Amino acid sequence: MLLRLSRRQLILAMPALAQLQQTPLQTIGPFYPADRPTDQDADLSVVKGKPGRAKGQLLYVTGRVMDHKGEPVRGARVEVWQCNAAGKYRHPGDTHDAPLDPNFEGFGVIATDKDGRYRFKTIKPGAYPVSKTAWRPPHIHFDVTGKQTRIITQLYFPNEPLNEKDGLFKETRRREALVAKIVGPEKNMEPEAKIAVWDIVLNRG
Ligand SMILES: [Fe+2]
Known part of the structure; x- marks a missing residue:
């Protein structure tokens, strides 16, 4: 059956179809880094001057930052912070009885x-x-600053039984937009690595 839309209705409907919704916001949480590491870079799996690599599943986290039209946001500042594989943050406020990992950075930009x-x-x-x-x-915490929009949010992993028990995740509208897609490594990566693919939408870029 054909939809009988007037020309005016079609014109009104088209921009709405093209719009992406902003990535849902999440709390900054209690463990935003109290002091920044000296090597602020995009590799959290090693610490400058230390020979080892962080314990845990090696992971590349990648995606595009876009505005609501799907246009790339160039030069956006992306900050991430997270706990180590044992669930411990490098933060004085973290009282969880789990070990720190001396080879894990915990913060990147x-x-x-x-x-x-x-x-x-x-x-x-x-x-x-x-x-x-x-x-x-x-989860991985993100603070993303574009030219006009800044959002604080969190990336989650698929097929985690704890996701649907988590108060913060459960109460989020469109929470599926916070879940990364996990794929295997590319040729130039470590064979044991995984890739978490996650796009971020900043409303006004
Ligand atoms: Fe957290």
Whole structure:
């Protein structure tokens, strides 16, 4: 059956179809880095001057930062922070009884390229307790600053049983937009690595 839309209705409908919705916001949480590491870069899996690599599943996190029209946001500042594979943040306020990893940075920052692309190298964060009975699922905190829009949010992982038990995740509208897609490594990457692909939409870029 053909939809009988007037020319005016069609014109009104078209911009709405082309619009992307902004990535849902999430709390900054209690563990935003109290002091920044000296090597602020896009590789969280090593610490400058230390020979080892962080424990855990090696992970590249990549995607595009776009505005609501799908246009790339070039030069956006993307900051990430996360706990280590054991679920511990390098933060004085973290009382979780899990070990720090001396080879894990926990914080990274990068600017998007001409296609709006960002890429971090890290390890998959662990889950951590927030009360006697509740655990936060693995997630990576993001603070993304474009030319006109800044958002604070969190990336989640697919097929995590803790996701649907997490108060913060559950109460988020369009929460599926916060879940990365996990794929295998590219040729030039470590064979054991995974890639988390996650695009970010800043309303006005
Ligand atoms: Fe967190």
